[in-house]
Amino acid sequence: MRIAVDAMGGDYAPKAIVEGVMLAKKEFPDIEFQLYGKESEIKKYVTDEHNIKVIHTDEKIESDDEPVRAIRRKKEASMVLAAKAVKDGEADAVFSAGNTGALLAAGLFIVGRIPNVERPGLMSTLPTFDEKKQGFDFIDMGANADNKPEHILQFGIMASHYAENVRKIANPRVGLLNNGSEESKGSELTKASFELLANEKSINFIGNVEARDILSGVADVIVTDGFTGNAVLKSIEGTALNIMSVLKSSILDSGAKGKLGAVLLKDALKNVKNGLDYSSYGGAVLFGLKAPVVKTHGSTGPEAVAYTIRQISVMLETKITDGLIEFYAERKKSENSNSI
Amino acid sequence: MRIAVDAMGGDYAPKAIVEGVMLAKKEFPDIEFQLYGKESEIKKYVTDEHNIKVIHTDEKIESDDEPVRAIRRKKEASMVLAAKAVKDGEADAVFSAGNTGALLAAGLFIVGRIPNVERPGLMSTLPTFDEKKQGFDFIDMGANADNKPEHILQFGIMASHYAENVRKIANPRVGLLNNGSEESKGSELTKASFELLANEKSINFIGNVEARDILSGVADVIVTDGFTGNAVLKSIEGTALNIMSVLKSSILDSGAKGKLGAVLLKDALKNVKNGLDYSSYGGAVLFGLKAPVVKTHGSTGPEAVAYTIRQISVMLETKITDGLIEFYAERKKSENSNSI
Numbered sequence: 001m002r003i004a005v006d007a008m009g010g011d012y013a014p015k016a017i018v019e020g021v022m023l024a025k026k027e028f029p030d031i032e033f034q035l036y037g038k039e040s041e042i043k044k045y046v047t048d049e050h051n052i053k054v055i056h057t058d059e060k061i062e063s064d065d066e067p068v069r070a071i072r073r074k075k076e077a078s079m080v081l082a083a084k085a086v087k088d089g090e091a092d093a094v095f096s097a098g099n100t101g102a103l104l105a106a107g108l109f110i111v112g113r114i115p116n117v118e119r120p121g122l123m124s125t126l127p128t129f130d131e132k133k134q135g136f137d138f139i140d141m142g143a144n145a146d147n148k149p150e151h152i153l154q155f156g157i158m159a160s161h162y163a164e165n166v167r168k169i170a171n172p173r174v175g176l177l178n179n180g181s182e183e184s185k186g187s188e189l190t191k192a193s194f195e196l197l198a199n200e201k202s203i204n205f206i207g208n209v210e211a212r213d214i215l216s217g218v219a220d221v222i223v224t225d226g227f228t229g230n231a232v233l234k235s236i237e238g239t240a241l242n243i244m245s246v247l248k249s250s251i252l253d254s255g256a257k258g259k260l261g262a263v264l265l266k267d268a269l270k271n272v273k274n275g276l277d278y279s280s281y282g283g284a285v286l287f288g289l290k291a292p293v294v295k296t297h298g299s300t301g302p303e304a305v306a307y308t309i310r311q312i313s314v315m316l317e318t319k320i321t322d323g324l325i326e327f328y329a330e331r332k333k334s335e336n337s338n339s340i
Numbered sequence: 341m342r343i344a345v346d347a348m349g350g351d352y353a354p355k356a357i358v359e360g361v362m363l364a365k366k367e368f369p370d371i372e373f374q375l376y377g378k379e380s381e382i383k384k385y386v387t388d389e390h391n392i393k394v395i396h397t398d399e400k401i402e403s404d405d406e407p408v409r410a411i412r413r414k415k416e417a418s419m420v421l422a423a424k425a426v427k428d429g430e431a432d433a434v435f436s437a438g439n440t441g442a443l444l445a446a447g448l449f450i451v452g453r454i455p456n457v458e459r460p461g462l463m464s465t466l467p468t469f470d471e472k473k474q475g476f477d478f479i480d481m482g483a484n485a486d487n488k489p490e491h492i493l494q495f496g497i498m499a500s501h502y503a504e505n506v507r508k509i510a511n512p513r514v515g516l517l518n519n520g521s522e523e524s525k526g527s528e529l530t531k532a533s534f535e536l537l538a539n540e541k542s543i544n545f546i547g548n549v550e551a552r553d554i555l556s557g558v559a560d561v562i563v564t565d566g567f568t569g570n571a572v573l574k575s576i577e578g579t580a581l582n583i584m585s586v587l588k589s590s591i592l593d594s595g596a597k598g599k600l601g602a603v604l605l606k607d608a609l610k611n612v613k614n615g616l617d618y619s620s621y622g623g624a625v626l627f628g629l630k631a632p633v634v635k636t637h638g639s640t641g642p643e644a645v646a647y648t649i650r651q652i653s654v655m656l657e658t659k660i661t662d663g664l665i666e667f668y669a670e671r672k673k674s675e676n677s678n679s680i
Contacts, residue, residue, distance in 0.1 A: 129582040129585065129586065142519055145519060145525075145526060145527040145528075145530075146527045146528050177571065179482055179485060179566075179567055179570040179571065185485075186485060187485040187486045187567045188485075188486050190485075190567075210574055211570075211571045211572075211573075211574035211575040211578060212574035212575070212577050212578040212581075213578060214575075214578065215578050215579060215582045216578070216582065224571075226519075227519055227527045227530075227568065228567065228568055228571050230519040230551075231517065231519065231551045231564075231568050231571060231572050231575075232551075232571050232572065232575045233551075234550055234551035234552035235551040235552070235554075235571075235572045235575035235576050235579070236575050236578075236579045237552050238551060238552040238553060238554065238555050238556070238576075239555060239575070239576045239579040239580055239583075240579055240583065241552075242469040242555045242556065242615075243579075243580065243583050243612050243615075243616075245469065246469065246608075246611050246612050246615050247587075247608055247611075247612065249611070250604075250607060250608035250611050251608075260600055261600055261603075261604035262604075264590075264602075264604060264605055265604055265605060265608055267590060268586075268587055268590035268591075268605055268608065271586050271587075271589070271590050272583050272586050272587065275582070275583075275586050276583075
């Protein structure tokens with residue numbers, strides 16, 4: 001396995017990225033890491049050179065660069081070179097903590113789509129607060145601003161493959177995010193998507209789910225259009241952040257009541273934080289491309305980088321992309337033979 | 341002022357509803373309350389008969405009734421009679437804690453739309469966690485499953501009127517919920533809505549806002565389509581509920597560490613709860629109808645009922661509906677004269 005790493009993407013790059021790679025190396029000594037970026041900077045953090053290749057480049061994509069333009073103009077940027085390595089067959093997957101939009105563009109224009117997959121979708125495994133705490137795969141979190149029912153169906157198929165193969169969930173339950181759980185509910189888009197999902201034999205579609213219930217483990221995969229997915233994800237984040245800050249003020253205000261109370265509040269805060277933390281599941285996968293293209297938060301530290309590399313290694317090991325390429329090739333063949 | 345009250349709607353009806361009316365009566369002795377429902381049940385909780393009329397009916401709409409069918413078939417239901425009272429000029433506003441869908445249908449088919457308002461939208465004032473804690477008016481929270489840009493513009497105009505007149509916020513900032521704050525961002529719907537909002541001189545449009553920031557006081561009014569609004573509202577609720585339950589477990593688990601800790605955690609929990617509680621702002625307004633039609637949570641107690649009645653009284657006092665009727669009549673006139 002060879003992973004192309006954009007070593008210059010993210011708020012703490014290249015330090016956090018390279019340190020994360022060094023952490024991951026201990027678990028996966030056989031993976032070859034190709035680190036794209038400023039060699040002198042990267043080498044500061046390389047503590048073990050075995051299976052590490054550093055490919056020097058001075059150019060990088062900034063977090064506020066306009067995505068498509070950046071990909072087209074900065075041809076020597078670390079992210080672009082990492083994506084090209086996959087395209088040229090020199091690497092098997094791309095990792096970046098950089099500009100999300102630019103990584104989407106690099107994935108789409110350089111790595112390329114799986115034949116017959118119309119639109120890639122951005123997917124993360126988010127936490128659930130039920131007893132199983134198994135999490136759920138949420139797609140599309142914002143790769144698209146407008147989706148058609150056919151895209152939603154493809155998201156469901158891809159994320160179901162992921163849940164089954166990478167997360168090892170047997171017969172994963174696929175739910176459609178909707179404005180009510182009854183079958184008759186929904187917008188034009190969700191009603192048409194419901195039809196397609198209900199008729200799809202390769203997945204275990206369980207019907208509509210409401211945003212109120214997604215964190216409670218109602219489904220293993222939840223599909224929605226990229227606009228709604230983005231709004232829901234950001235609502236969850238915003239709500240959690242605001243509640244955490246109320247809790248933090250409570251800790252500060254409790255000063256007078258003694259140390260013990262503060263300790264207990266801190267424990268509570270930690271419980272909430274741990275419950276919400278989904279970095280151990282890995283990063284966000286740009287699904288529907290010819291190779292795994294995976295993104296972590298720009299602010300993540302070395303541990304989250306290592307988690308994401310573990311995730312990529314499972315995706316490569318289980319050949320999830322090959323499986324999808326085959327699935328869509330078979331489907332196309334049977335569609336063609338049906339139409340003859 | 342005369343308020344038609346559906347005394348049979350909600351989980352604790354008629355008790356919580358009538359007790360809430362009794363609370364509100366103390367603050368507003370001049371309001372006439374018309375209580376629709378089972379007379380013998382209602383009278384149990386009427387502690388002061390001044391300005392109280394009980395209109396008996398045996399029929400009521402259940403929470404799981406199919407909304408439109410229920411409104412059409414249960415012609416003597418307490419909710420239907422309350423809406424008819426407004427239509428017939430016998431009351432000035434409708435209050436209900438019953439089936440939301442049925443109340444939307446009753447509002448639309450019995451009370452009727454303001455001329456030239458194409459689609460009513462459901463609006464609540466939600467809490468903000470910034471220093472001002474002024475809250476924001478969120479519309480549409482789910483009256484519609486599909487909206488056009490023209491509807492979004494009308495939501496913005498209506499909610500801006502509300503923020504200015506009822507909540508007394510000068511020159512309220514109107515934001516469009518979008519998948520990025522930059523002007524170029526968005527779906528086909530939000531891009532077209534942005535255009536309309538930016539060209540609307542009667543409101544103070546401040547551009548796009550992201551779901552992550554809405555609880556932090558970025559705008560006084562936030563507009564979106566009913567599908568997205570519903571998903572965002574339910575995401576906020578679901579996230580808050582799950583975090584609260586983690587906090588509660590923390591309290592229970594802290595038992596061994598002594599009473600003080602539990603007390604402090606309870607304080608923290610209370611702070612979070614209070615921060616999230618928006619019942620003091622009143623209920624959800626079905627905006628765009630010829631009279632205020634206002635809904636509170638089915639599970640609310642007497643206090644929330646009283647808050648909602650206060651809200652209705654301010655809406656009537658400030659003649660918010662008349663103002664909108666006039667606004668849209670003027671607009672139609674000037675459109676007609678422009679097109680001549």
